[in-house]
Amino acid sequence: MTGRTEEYKKKFWKDFAKDLEDAKEITPEAEKDTISLVSGICNTATVIKNIAVCLAEWKWGTTNNFLYKWKSNIPLSSKKHISLVDAGLDINIAFPLMLPPHRNIDLILSFDFSEGDPFETLRKTAKQFPFPKITIEDKDVKIPSKSCYVFEGDGDGIPDVMYFPLFNNQTSEGKVDEMREKYATIHISYDESQVKELLEVSKNNVEKNYTQIREKIKQCVQRHNLKRTREAAAYGVMNTGGAMEEKNKDN
Structure with missing residues (x-):
């Protein structure tokens, strides 16, 4: 908080301490909503991360190959996983x-x-x-x-x-x-x-x-x-x- 006045810094930490006290009194319903929100944010971040990896490696729709080791003369049978792309x-x-x-x-x-x-x-x-x-x-x-x-x-x-x-x-x-x-x-x-x-x-x-x-x-x-x-x-x-x-x- 460089450049802030002493009064502003005192008020900031006082409000921060109050927020911590209030957090102890969160109702079960509010806590549930908060957990749900955080969980949703984490899931979204995971999806974005996985998409970024796919973009970087140009891999799409990776799935198990049902032809794996079925017959040697089928080209796809040598791959355990295949990546599908639109x-x-x-x-x-x-x-x-x-x-x-x-x-x-x-x-x-x-x-x-x-x-x-x-x-x-x-x-x-x-x-x-x-x-x-x-x-x-x-x-x-x-x-x-x-x-x-x-x-x-x-x-x-x-x-x-x-x-x-x-x-x-x-x-x-x-x-x-x-x-x-x-x-x-x-x-x-x-x-x-x-x-x-x-x-x-x-x-x-x-x-x-x-x-x-x-x-x-x-x-x-x-x-x-x-x-x-x-x-x-x-x-x-x-x-x-x-x-x-x-x-x-x-x-």
């Missing part, structure tokens, strides 16, 4: 879950419902995982001109991707900015009519490309079957009438 904090779409090599994915149909750059999730994924090359014309970056964009993989670890931006000039012509504003992320709830409108827009995106989707699926199936046939041939096995038979090595 996809919205990174790529904002579940591409990483589909891209491990053991999944053998041939085709991904991806429907975009995020705010902002509609192609951001594609570019982020392409930087981190085996993914098709993402080439978008400058005019489409702001407002997509098509309801479906097809990005070709290589059929050998990199899948084909059919990408459907929700709002585009093919199914929401002239209303893209209006629809984006109406359904911005900041709006946390929609009424029934709005939900129906969104579903209708999404449905139109699929209907517009129904034939293209079917053709792409057929193409991927044919490519996959050809790949399997080549692999079988390499291992001395051939496909006859749907059954796999070992080649006669003497021939």
Whole structure:
């Protein structure tokens, strides 16, 4: 209390002593309330501290891994604990879950419902995982001109991707900015009519490309079957009438 007068210091300590005396006479109810308040403050401090640690170590939702030591050929089985994170904090779409090599994915149909750059999730994924090359014309970056964009993989670890931006000039012509504003992320709830409108827009995106989707699926199936046939041939096995038979090595 540097700079305070002597009178102020005497009054301060006198009031402090009185407060200590009064504290001895706290009723059980008041004591209970005080303990509850202190407990709440401590719990809040613990939560803040745990969040700070998670932020520093970039760990989220640490939980026991139910696959731990189940099977050796499952990548996650070697980890006793796993950390879960909201996809919205990174790529904002579940591409990483589909891209491990053991999944053998041939085709991904991806429907975009995020705010902002509609192609951001594609570019982020392409930087981190085996993914098709993402080439978008400058005019489409702001407002997509098509309801479906097809990005070709290589059929050998990199899948084909059919990408459907929700709002585009093919199914929401002239209303893209209006629809984006109406359904911005900041709006946390929609009424029934709005939900129906969104579903209708999404449905139109699929209907517009129904034939293209079917053709792409057929193409991927044919490519996959050809790949399997080549692999079988390499291992001395051939496909006859749907059954796999070992080649006669003497021939």
